[in-house]
Amino acid sequence: xxxxxxxxxxxxxxxxxxxxxxxxxxxxxxxxxxYYCGFDPTAPSLHHGNLVQLILLRHLQRAxxxxxxxxxxxxxxxxxxxxxxxxxxxxxxxVAAWTERIAAQVARFLDFDGPNAARVANNLDWTAGLSAIxxxxxxxxxxxxxxxxxxxxVARRLNSDEGISFTEFSYQILQGLxxxxxxxxxGVTLQTGGNDQWGNLLSGVELIRKAEGVGxxxxxxxxxxxxxxxxxxxxxxxxxxxxxxxxSPYAFYQFWVNAADADVVPWLKVFSFRSREEIEAxxxxxxxxxxxxxxxxxxxxxxxxxxxxADATAAVIAASRALFGxxxxxxxxAATLAAAVAELPRAAVAPGASVVDAFVQxxxxxxxxxxxRAIAEGGAYVNNVKVTSEEATxxxxxxxxxxxxxxxxxxxxxxxxxxxxxxxxxxxASDPGVTAxxxxxxxxx
RNA sequence: GGCAGGUUACCCAAGCGGCCAAAGGGAGCUGACUGUAAAUCAGUUGCGCGAGCUACGGGGGUUCGAAUCCCUCACCUGCCA
Numbered sequence: 001x002x003x004x005x006x007x008x009x010x011x012x013x014x015x016x017x018x019x020x021x022x023x024x025x026x027x028x029x030x031x032x033x034x035y036y037c038g039f040d041p042t043a044p045s046l047h048h049g050n051l052v053q054l055i056l057l058r059h060l061q062r063a064x065x066x067x068x069x070x071x072x073x074x075x076x077x078x079x080x081x082x083x084x085x086x087x088x089x090x091x092x093x094x095v096a097a098w099t100e101r102i103a104a105q106v107a108r109f110l111d112f113d114g115p116n117a118a119r120v121a122n123n124l125d126w127t128a129g130l131s132a133i134x135x136x137x138x139x140x141x142x143x144x145x146x147x148x149x150x151x152x153x154v155a156r157r158l159n160s161d162e163g164i165s166f167t168e169f170s171y172q173i174l175q176g177l178x179x180x181x182x183x184x185x186x187g188v189t190l191q192t193g194g195n196d197q198w199g200n201l202l203s204g205v206e207l208i209r210k211a212e213g214v215g216x217x218x219x220x221x222x223x224x225x226x227x228x229x230x231x232x233x234x235x236x237x238x239x240x241x242x243x244x245x246x247x248s249p250y251a252f253y254q255f256w257v258n259a260a261d262a263d264v265v266p267w268l269k270v271f272s273f274r275s276r277e278e279i280e281a282x283x284x285x286x287x288x289x290x291x292x293x294x295x296x297x298x299x300x301x302x303x304x305x306x307x308x309x310a311d312a313t314a315a316v317i318a319a320s321r322a323l324f325g326x327x328x329x330x331x332x333x334a335a336t337l338a339a340a341v342a343e344l345p346r347a348a349v350a351p352g353a354s355v356v357d358a359f360v361q362x363x364x365x366x367x368x369x370x371x372x373r374a375i376a377e378g379g380a381y382v383n384n385v386k387v388t389s390e391e392a393t394x395x396x397x398x399x400x401x402x403x404x405x406x407x408x409x410x411x412x413x414x415x416x417x418x419x420x421x422x423x424x425x426x427x428x429a430s431d432p433g434v435t436a437x438x439x440x441x442x443x444x445x
Numbered sequence: 446g447g448c449a450g451g452u453u454a455c456c457c458a459a460g461c462g463g464c465c466a467a468a469g470g471g472a473g474c475u476g477a478c479u480g481u482a483a484a485u486c487a488g489u490u491g492c493g494c495g496a497g498c499u500a501c502g503g504g505g506g507u508u509c510g511a512a513u514c515c516c517u518c519a520c521c522u523g524c525c526a
Binding site: 230258260262290365413 | 472474475476479480481482483484488489490491492493494521522523
């Protein structure tokens, strides 16, 4: 039902601000609206923050509206001003490569068939050939310095020690230019984005009003938060990446499964497409049986399926069940075990290799000193058995199915030591470091 | 172009000649308690088993000894033009 999409989005907590809500509601209920959201290539992949935007695009498309995903081949070369300080410019080659990757990523979330088929656009197409003089005459004349300086991010940066470059200051004009261009080319009348982009969205709304005499809309999503006040989406790898190369589907699934009780219901509303009834049932489940973590599992399954597909999700659920299940690891069959450890960081070891080295090689700790510290703190495990000595070694008897020993730091940082003998030739022969200095003797774990 | 201030570990920030691998806070990690959650308390956080090594923007000096003093370069910020 197209008519109710705004209410649906509100209930889900996906709307922070809109321009004239009455007019926007009328437009959304009156027919198919062409809308857009921009994604700047500031990294090789999109992340959790962009995911909210992608989900919003999807909701609107499902409601019968027509999405345009804009990749910022041009704006990515400039960089929008952040509070934290001036950006380091990336090379044109880098930005071009990232633009391509991101365009491919975005496409997975949209439907390119049917009457409201999606489209991907690149703002480099209309800015690359724009001369500085034309830009200043045709666009710049519509911008008032007072308004530009008053933009929150700009004002903040001006008052900070770092200040702000003309390059980043100009960003808002480029984004306004995009909205106008998309309006002229495709009849786009709504731009969506994160709430921190509000000023940049308004830039386009104002430009179109001044230059074209037409009123268009803007709508933002709120910043996703965590109940404990820490930053949403912060992980060891920096962000929750949507690209499987930057963050494995297993790690991605684990991120969502680890959602706090206080966060999981709001996140279900935002990140899953489950119905109101289903989400309310899961909210009850959290209240009544929090230990079962039913809502967290549902959230993780939905989001992982959306981003990585059903097959990858089934695999990581099976892996998670095996690794975090209460059953004895030794009782797992070889195939299940191999699948479960497939995603884990691994170390190739020969029987007799030290546990310290295996932990370092698997990347579970950054240094040998840190590995020793982990053991001393009682936070290192081999096959779910606490390692008690810094001289402990991985022996043949520890290898499950004759090949793997499960390494764990703390409660849930996992890795695997794979027997060099049982591993494929390439993996084991390539690293002489492990086999060269095997610990002599020492306690067997 | 001129003048002033700044650059310390993941981040903020103290230190201003030896007691500094560097206070304090944040963040991270581990343990206890748990439910792969939160809260709380405790421990821990450059590399190395160790001797020791490397580090306070880069380089060069002074000194028995430098994060600390001097010179120089780079970068950042502010003010003036």
